[in-house]
Amino acid sequence: MQIDQVLHALKTYEGPEIRIMEVCGTHTVAIMQGGLRSLLSDRITLVSGPGCPVCVTACAYIDRCIALAMTPGVKLYSFGDMMKIKGSTKSLSEAKASGAQVSFVYSPFDVLTAAEKEPDTMHVFAAVGFETTVPIYALLLQQAAEKGLKNIQLLTAIKTILPALETILSGTENDGTEKPIHGFIAPGHVSAIIGKNAYLDLARRYHRPFTVAGFSPEHIVAAVYQLLQQINSGRADVTNLYTGVVAENGNAKAQKAMSEVFEPGDALWRGIGTITNSSLYLNRTYAAYDAGSQNLGDEPSESALCRCRDVILGNIHPIDCPLFGTACTPAHAQGACMVSGEGACGIWYRFSPKKPGKDR
Amino acid sequence: MCVAVPGKITEIIGSIANVDFHGNTVRVQLGLVQATVGDYVLVHAGCAIEVMKSGQAEELLTLFDELDAIMAPEKNDAN
């Protein structure tokens, strides 16, 4: 097959309407950046799922980050993604302007270096992410323990992908008001850690196909094509287009590190609610490295008109929400999806703040 | 949650590698993979999370071959 054949097939598709969900914020960005929706037939809808760990993070987590950063003797570090997210009153960037000790880094290991250089300061990392990033936190703390460092901590807000997928799948099964998702583009780099076979159980129990894809536009259109074929022939296989990176059972070394440092627990997903065992927390051995990550859930009161839950679960597009682009913008976010530039609404807004005529 | 990019290991010192990305050199942790100088690794937030079979360009070239392989019914991955 060539890319032209795949594109032609997708543009001219006239079969039953299908809805395909991608659950990774990076896939959402790639689809928008590539203008990929404009390449598809009207009968194929791409839906963004809850794959933005930053925007499903509770307000109370940001507030705790700010509180730590304002504490004398404490320095807080974060990925760039987190800096602009508002807690109940302000973001980390705004707190920095008021004197909070916070800076963004490329790698959590920069914090290890800082901790070694400044032994009298407590260095805390705002540890968000999915399974792609968790092994890095595990390795970081293993190294900290080996070096006997006591002035480094994590404030965790980790989410795991499979429980969120189950919530989406069981929702579409049990509640007939929600639109079905016929297939999933599985996140390429999460899958590098957890393996392609991690999706087998969900594929079997809910009879839905999954395709693991990378992040180039070619990967995504190939994945959509592959899922289309499966859906229309009634198959529900887990296939892998990213074999250069994703192995059947993932990265065993990374999984081992995760299991040595973390244990599962419940988490509140802003906009969805609590999902059982959808997070990872530091286990007893590493408890001293925890900056207070438990019980940081809260449900901020959002406008009754906010449709975040439907956006995160893939029932509507961001532009279908009555608040999108008017009452709800990144500067005045009403709900989780608009909170960051990586949530579904935030991404749509970034690429098209006004409701476009033809974009889907 | 998935911004990661492949680069080539040019030097290893202990458990840290210098990885080259088309002229950018980044210090990368190797604790999650088994890799040697010359390998391509997928790097996320300063840490190698997987050893790749080849660079990004080569990987894209084989993408549609892989699609063909998946599409052929007798080679489908079974549940």
Added chain:
Amino acid sequence: MQGIFREVFYLYKVKGIAINMATITMAHGSGGSESAQLIEELFLKHIGNDLLNEKGDAAFLPGGGRLAFSTDSFVVDPVFFPGGDIGKLAVCGTVNDLLCTGATPRWLSAGFILEEGLPLADLEKIIISMKMAASEAGVIIACADTKVIEGKGGIYINTSGIGTLDTVDIRPSGGKPGDAVIVSGHLGDHHACILSQRMGIQNNIQSDCGLLTQILSAMRTENIVVHAMRDITRGGLATVLNELCASSDVFCEVAETAIPTSAVLRSFCDILGLDPLYMANEGKMLLFVGGADEKTALAALHNTNVGKNAVCIGYLKDNKATAPYSARVSIKTRLGGSRPLDALTGEGLPRIC
């Protein structure tokens, strides 16, 4: 004030400033002997000229004719970076703003806010950079001011500039349907250079900080009328293109495959999750020229140092019916898709998502 300067100048002329050892202190801002010494031995030594040496309260400029007037402030950190420093930036930035209007830059003012602890040796390097850039641009720093505040050795500079105009001026509203949209060279280098220092990524990316005089000269030599022009600074190409299209009330579709970037820059962006279309530059121009002038304009730019990688990235259109979506600016992507290309919202920080 002038009298005091003369007095302290004679008193301290013999001693001089020990540049290698000293840093800026609050005393340098007090208006007394240390201030005078700083002015004489660092500022006037390097950027002195007939106007500045008068040490008057204002500079007298030869007048008459239409003028263009611009101002900008510079707060870059780190102040020294591959390809330049805050001094060079402060001169080039304001000169380039004047060039965009079609004016001939003539005079600059320079206001310095110096934090305690700034090494005098660094300050001298910065002043020398300003001198060299001003000399290359053919502008005179006609007046200057320094203030000292508490801090950690930082420096902030404001420059305001005056240029003279002939009959023709260039306004952001001058774009017309059919115009070729030209970018003068590789995007993102300044932003990437600064961020590389901060994020500990090693590469050979240099800031493109520099004067855009050659671009104007190239267009004038070929008698090409530039319809609109803006230097591509903060917010990147996407933002500046949206600004000019809005001012000109035109629409535009650009081609993703035509956007000029270097391989090392693209890879840098991949590592940090950045988009070159939103990254700042300090030596790049966006131009609208008549469609018929596209080839000549590009050939002329390719003969210059600063424009050797110039490309046409798209064309202006007259209404949204011919531009996909209701967006003012859209982009045709590599696979042939189309999507809006809006101005920057947010800060464009590195990301992992």
